[in-house]
Each structure stands twice: as structure tokens, then as C-alpha cells.
Amino acid sequence: MVKASITGSIIGNLLLILGMAFFFGGLGKDEQQFNTTAAKTSASTLFLATAAIVMPAVFVLTSENPSDAIVETLSIAVSVIMAVSYLASLLFSLHTHKHLYTVDTTECVAKWSVKKSVLVLLASTVTVAIMSEILVGSIEPLAESLGWTEMFIGMIFIAIIGNAAEHVSAITIAIKDRMDLALQIAIGSTTQIAMFVVPVLVFTSYFFENPMNLIFTTFELAAIISSVLMVKSIIEDGKSNWFEGLQLLGTYGIMAVVSFLHP
Amino acid sequence: MVKASITGSIIGNLLLILGMAFFFGGLGKDEQQFNTTAAKTSASTLFLATAAIVMPAVFVLTSENPSDAIVETLSIAVSVIMAVSYLASLLFSLHTHKHLYTVDTTECVAKWSVKKSVLVLLASTVTVAIMSEILVGSIEPLAESLGWTEMFIGMIFIAIIGNAAEHVSAITIAIKDRMDLALQIAIGSTTQIAMFVVPVLVFTSYFFENPMNLIFTTFELAAIISSVLMVKSIIEDGKSNWFEGLQLLGTYGIMAVVSFLHP
Amino acid sequence: MVKASITGSIIGNLLLILGMAFFFGGLGKDEQQFNTTAAKTSASTLFLATAAIVMPAVFVLTSENPSDAIVETLSIAVSVIMAVSYLASLLFSLHTHKHLYTVDTTECVAKWSVKKSVLVLLASTVTVAIMSEILVGSIEPLAESLGWTEMFIGMIFIAIIGNAAEHVSAITIAIKDRMDLALQIAIGSTTQIAMFVVPVLVFTSYFFENPMNLIFTTFELAAIISSVLMVKSIIEDGKSNWFEGLQLLGTYGIMAVVSFLHP
Numbered sequence: 001m002v003k004a005s006i007t008g009s010i011i012g013n014l015l016l017i018l019g020m021a022f023f024f025g026g027l028g029k030d031e032q033q034f035n036t037t038a039a040k041t042s043a044s045t046l047f048l049a050t051a052a053i054v055m056p057a058v059f060v061l062t063s064e065n066p067s068d069a070i071v072e073t074l075s076i077a078v079s080v081i082m083a084v085s086y087l088a089s090l091l092f093s094l095h096t097h098k099h100l101y102t103v104d105t106t107e108c109v110a111k112w113s114v115k116k117s118v119l120v121l122l123a124s125t126v127t128v129a130i131m132s133e134i135l136v137g138s139i140e141p142l143a144e145s146l147g148w149t150e151m152f153i154g155m156i157f158i159a160i161i162g163n164a165a166e167h168v169s170a171i172t173i174a175i176k177d178r179m180d181l182a183l184q185i186a187i188g189s190t191t192q193i194a195m196f197v198v199p200v201l202v203f204t205s206y207f208f209e210n211p212m213n214l215i216f217t218t219f220e221l222a223a224i225i226s227s228v229l230m231v232k233s234i235i236e237d238g239k240s241n242w243f244e245g246l247q248l249l250g251t252y253g254i255m256a257v258v259s260f261l262h263p
Numbered sequence: 264m265v266k267a268s269i270t271g272s273i274i275g276n277l278l279l280i281l282g283m284a285f286f287f288g289g290l291g292k293d294e295q296q297f298n299t300t301a302a303k304t305s306a307s308t309l310f311l312a313t314a315a316i317v318m319p320a321v322f323v324l325t326s327e328n329p330s331d332a333i334v335e336t337l338s339i340a341v342s343v344i345m346a347v348s349y350l351a352s353l354l355f356s357l358h359t360h361k362h363l364y365t366v367d368t369t370e371c372v373a374k375w376s377v378k379k380s381v382l383v384l385l386a387s388t389v390t391v392a393i394m395s396e397i398l399v400g401s402i403e404p405l406a407e408s409l410g411w412t413e414m415f416i417g418m419i420f421i422a423i424i425g426n427a428a429e430h431v432s433a434i435t436i437a438i439k440d441r442m443d444l445a446l447q448i449a450i451g452s453t454t455q456i457a458m459f460v461v462p463v464l465v466f467t468s469y470f471f472e473n474p475m476n477l478i479f480t481t482f483e484l485a486a487i488i489s490s491v492l493m494v495k496s497i498i499e500d501g502k503s504n505w506f507e508g509l510q511l512l513g514t515y516g517i518m519a520v521v522s523f524l525h526p
Numbered sequence: 527m528v529k530a531s532i533t534g535s536i537i538g539n540l541l542l543i544l545g546m547a548f549f550f551g552g553l554g555k556d557e558q559q560f561n562t563t564a565a566k567t568s569a570s571t572l573f574l575a576t577a578a579i580v581m582p583a584v585f586v587l588t589s590e591n592p593s594d595a596i597v598e599t600l601s602i603a604v605s606v607i608m609a610v611s612y613l614a615s616l617l618f619s620l621h622t623h624k625h626l627y628t629v630d631t632t633e634c635v636a637k638w639s640v641k642k643s644v645l646v647l648l649a650s651t652v653t654v655a656i657m658s659e660i661l662v663g664s665i666e667p668l669a670e671s672l673g674w675t676e677m678f679i680g681m682i683f684i685a686i687i688g689n690a691a692e693h694v695s696a697i698t699i700a701i702k703d704r705m706d707l708a709l710q711i712a713i714g715s716t717t718q719i720a721m722f723v724v725p726v727l728v729f730t731s732y733f734f735e736n737p738m739n740l741i742f743t744t745f746e747l748a749a750i751i752s753s754v755l756m757v758k759s760i761i762e763d764g765k766s767n768w769f770e771g772l773q774l775l776g777t778y779g780i781m782a783v784v785s786f787l788h789p
Contacts (some may be wrong), residue, residue, distance in 0.1 A: 030360070036763070037763075037765075040759075040763055041769065041770070043759060044756070044759050044760050044770060044773050045773065047752075047755060047756045047759050047773075047777075048756070048773045048776050048777055050752075051752045051756065051777045051780055051781075052776075052780050054748060054752060055748065055749070055752070055780050055781065055784045056784065058744060058745055058748040058784075059745070059784050059787070059788060061744065062743065062744050062745045062788075063788060070787050073787060074783065074784065074787050077783040077787075078780055078783060078784075081776050081779045081780055081783070082776075084776070085772065085773065085776045088769060088772050089769065091769075092767075092768075092769040096767075096768070096769075097556070097767065097769070217325065218321060218324065218325050219321055219322070219325045222317060222318065222321040223318070226310075226313075226314045226317060226318070229310060229492075229755075230307070230310045230311070230314065232759060233303075233306060233307050233310050233495060234307050236499075236762075237299070237300075237303055239300075241355075241359075241360065242355075242359070243304065243351060243352065243354075243355040243359075243360070244304070244307060246348065246351050247307050247308065247310075247311045247348065250311050250315075250344050250345075250347070250348045251310075251311055251314045253344045254314055254315050254318050254341055254344055255314075255318065257337065257340040257341060257344070258318045258319065258321075258322045258337065258341075261322070261329075261333050261336060261337050261340075262322060262325075262326060293623070480588065481584060481587065481588050482584055482585070482588045485580060485581065485584040486581070489573075489576075489577045489580060489581070492573060492755075493570070493573045493574070493577065496566075496569060496570050496573050496758060497570050499762075500562070500563075500566055502563075504618075504622075504623065505618075505622070506567065506614060506615065506617075506618040506622075506623070507567070507570060509611065509614050510570050510571065510573075510574045510611065513574050513578075513607050513608075513610070513611045514573075514574055514577045516607045517577055517578050517581050517604055517607055518577075518581065520600065520603040520604060520607070521581045521582065521584075521585050521600065521604075524585070524596050524599060524600050524603075525585060525588075525589060
């Protein structure tokens, strides 16, 4: 269920949020432009994350009953590589190459002090987390009584509910034609989930009874690989239009249908 | 057999026709150029079509004996998404972004009235369809007596015979250095098959005894995915040369050899 | 073991050598640039090589016990296509499009005669080959006594030892900011292994008792496909920086960890 939710967050951010941003942002415009270097660096990070998710799964598929200890060692070793790459990506985007990431923020004038901002951020993050937990907890039994499959709940339903705030902001921002920021929301949070949240989950779960491993199912792999290749293909020219948004949404629709029917 | 022919049309258009156009068009020239935006939009459509073909197959591979009813529902739902995307692509290329698709047609002066053109087009389409049917019907027993595998007949032989006209026109046009038109013939007909013919076949077959589903074999998937990635990689820079054509033809040769030997 | 070493050379050149060149070359620089047309042509050749390696494996996975004779015929037929493409790539890079490949060589002034150069080249190649053989022969028992898996020895250990010279030169050259040459060393030797060494091995082994076939394992396929897509994604913009190098090294690290633990 955890890995289904992770997959759902990845494809939700890449296909649904980015698709809606491109679609609604592109309506009535010929094309919208964004910074390709930053977009391409994120895309390579997604490829690294994909390799980190694919290779352990292929390992298990091609071994005969690997022991739990080996799978755990593998998951931790790959997670270390992901975490190091994530730290390096922060060094890259915040220090050595920060000029590539300077989104135009002239509209935003700081009215709050740093201390106030951090406190409000922390408080609202905690509130959102608690709300999501309550929401998910109360909707799950309802969803199951409707006969929804666990895969659909994990991959689609929770991912949509959990990322509702990002949806709204990405679309609003895209309509204002600030595509660099919209891309950072959609792709930035995907790389954050894949390269930071996943390794942290693997590390912390190590101290519990059932450590989480990195072995995704073939279905989840196919969904992640398709999404990454699709998004890579669409963002690499630094332009978007409503039809590209619709293509992302169409791909998301296919994933949703398949996971809804999957027994 | 139907899905093998669809696969054959897709790889035949992408690898054989485009390969011959690039190869013969590029001979003696340094490079040939074409419009990248239109080419890239077609490439994204191919990615969507690939996802629409891959996900249902992964669904079946990872479910334990899904019922026919579920597979049929899945096929129809995915086909609806494909058909909607196809209609949207028409809206995009004929209405909102038609300036990207304006192929230079100064050479072509309309001498026929619209009514006459449509009638001639209809008549010749019907004639070609009947001829193909007769040709295929008469050649199939011959092919089978030669010991050709069903996969080779479907994927390679019928696809070559059925697209003979497109081969000749794409090569002639490429030699005249009108690459945008050559690409439209090769990639345009691929997206048309994948996004329009396939869903129409799924919908109409629904009223017959053995409805066609969208479940392609692993071999067909591998052929389609390889072709789409290869073509994507070659067209995205908006330039072509004879060696790129040869690489497409080499990939096609590999597909032909493998499907010829496949038991 | 032979195919594991080939896989190791491919991923070693693409991920480790190129990764180190981009990483050390990029340190302290904003970005390094290189010729995209040559890089993209190499990338398409890698896609062709990948298709040539993937399709026979899919053939075997989807056939029920294909006979050895069919697998051998398939291997030879695909090898012929690879060898022809390799010859065509020489014609392309040395004759019809040699202007794309003119690396700046003003620093290098020929001091030796052609005859002397060829003799020295031959002598040193033979010496390196003998040395590698001795090295590998003496290290293999040691490696096995350390409990290393055959896959790790073939894919990672031999590949690093065997390409040590290329590592050093690629990094030195990249630090001097001569990226076109560094790319030629890394990607050029990959295409040479995949498109020339592999078919030659298949042809010559045909005269021995156990002819080598082209059937790579699923694990080797996944490693090759991931590496090719990753490198393609990183080189296509004609620019590199230290973080892109690190991403390639991270992907290599994942492959190394997985093959080290693979039973």
C-alpha cells in the first residue's frame, strides 16, 4: 500500500498535475515556455530514480527466492545512493548552479519575517498532514465498500486527495504563465518523493518489525517508466501547449482505468 | 493476426517507410531538415499510444486469469481515451495550431473541384482496399506453403504489401527534400492507426462474437516500444541524414529476422 | 561470463567513464559543451545496438524452448545487421560526414611515421591484451575466494580493470575541457563493443564447439536499457556539468550494488 501510494504520487505529479497545468495554462495561448536546463536536470534525476526503482525489482524477478536479508541490504544500499544524489541535487540547485533556478519572484514581496514564515509553514504542514490522515482514514472504508481495488485507492485516490493543494497551485500558476514555477511544483515534488521520501522511509522502517523494501511490482514499474518517458518527451523542448497537457491527462486516465479494474 | 498486422503497420511506417525516406532522401545531401514542433507532437502522441498498448498488456501479465469481461471493459475504456485524444489531435492540428502543420503546397494547384476530389478519393480507397484484400487472400496460402510463420506474415509481409503506396510516395517526396510531408505520411499514418483504427476496431468488434481486445503480446510490445524510442531519438533534432535512415532500416531488419524465425 | 563482460564494458563506458569525465571535467566550471550531432548519431547507434540485444532475448522469452539451431541462426542474422551498420557508421564518420567529427587536434603534431605508429599501436594492443588476460586470470580466483558473484566479476570488476586506460584518458581530457574527444572515448568505444566486437565474437565462435549466442539475461538487458536511456537523456542537449556526471555515477553505483548482491 505504501509503495502503491508512492507510485500514485509520482504518476499523479508527473501526469495529472503537470497535465492540468499544461492544459489549463495552454488554453487560448499558442505556447508557453520554460527554462529547459532546469527541466532537463530534473528529468535526468527522474531517470536515476527510475533506475533505482527498476534494478532492485529486476533483481528479485531474476533471482530464485532471494533471502529477506539480501533484499533489505539491497534496499538500503540503493537508498543510500538515492539520498546522496538528492543531497547533491540540493547543492547543485541551491549553490553551484542556482542561477538556473531563479524563478521570477518580483511579484512576491516578503511581508512576513523569516521566523513567522517558518512557524506558519510548520503549523500548516502539520495541519495538512493531520487532515489528510483523517480524510484518508474516513474515506478508505467508504472506498472499500464501493468495491474499489486496493491498487486504485493507493495509486489514484489517495494520491489525488493528498496532493490537492499542489493541484490547485500548479494550475493557478500555469494560467498566470509562470511555467517554471509550475514545473518546479510538479517535477520538483516528484524527485523529492522518489529521491528523498523513499530512502527516508526505507531507513526509518529498518527499525520496525516489517522493514519496507524497494521492490515495486511490475505494474507499478510500468506505470512509473511510462510516465517518466512521457514527461521527458514532452518537457525537453522547453515549450508546452494545451494538447501536450491533454496527452499527459490521457496517459493518466489509462493508468487510472487499469488500476481501477486490476483485481 | 489482427494485432500482428497493427504492430506490423506501426513498425513498418516508423522504421521501414521513414528509414527509406531518410536513406534515399539523404543520399548525396549533407542533411535534410524538418519542422520539429510538429514532429515532437507526433512523437508524444506515439508515447501516449504506446502507454495505451503497454498498460493493458501489463494488466493481464500481472493479474491471475482476469475474466474476459474485465479485459473487454478495460479495452473499451482505454479505447475511449485513445479516441478522445485522437479527436483532440485533429482539433490541435487543424484548428488551434494549424500553422505548425502548413506544409509548403505551392507546387500543388487545385485542378479538381472539392466534390470530384472527394469522389475520386472514396473510389480509389475502396479499390485499394478490395485489391489488398484479393492480394492478401491469394498470397497467404502461398506464404504459408513456404513455411512462413504467422507472425512474419502479419507483422512484415501484409504490412509491406498493404503500405506499398505509402512507401513509394514517402521516398519520392523525401528525394524532393520535402521532409515535412514525408514525416506526415510515415508518422501521421502511424498515429492514425494507433489512435484511430485500433479504437474503432475495438468498438465495432464489440458487436461481434469474438470482440477484439487490446492485449498485445510481449513480442509485439517490445517491437513497438523499440520502434517508438528509436524514431523519437532520431527525429527530435529536426534533421536527418542517410545514416539515420540506415539505422531505422537496420532496426526493421532485426524485427523482420526475429519474427521470421519466431515459432 | 562473456556476455556479462560485454554488458559490463557497455555500462562501464556509458556510466562510469562518462560519469567521471563529466564530474571531474565539470568541477569548478559552469558547464562544458560538445558537438550534439555527433553525440546524437552515437546515441541512435546505441539504440540500434540495444534493439539488436533486446529483440533476440524477447524472442527466447516468448518462444517455448526454441531449438539451438534457431537461436544460432537468429544470432548470426542479427550480427550481420549489426556489422553492416557498423561499417556504414565508419563510412558516415570517416567519409560522408567527417566534418561532424573533426575534433580539434592542433595540439597534436605527428612526430612518428605512419609505419612506426601502426607498429607501436599493434605491439601495445597485444601487450595490453596479454596483460589483461594475466591480470584477469590471476585475480579471478582471488575474487571468487572473496565470495564475489560471477555477475559482479564479469559486469563490474573485469570491466573496470580492462578499461583502466580509457578511464584515465577520458578524465584527463575532460578536465582539459575537450569534451568531444572524451565523448568519443566513452561512447565511441561502447558502440564499437556493441556493434563490432559482439558480432565478431558471434561469427568466430560459430567455428567452435559452443557458439556464442546473442541471448542476454533479463538483468543484463535492464542494465543496458537503463544506461542507454540515461546517457541519451544527459548528452542530447550538448552540455554537461558535475551533477550530470554524478547522476551517471549514481546509476552505475546502483548497477554495481545489485550485481554484487545477485546470487
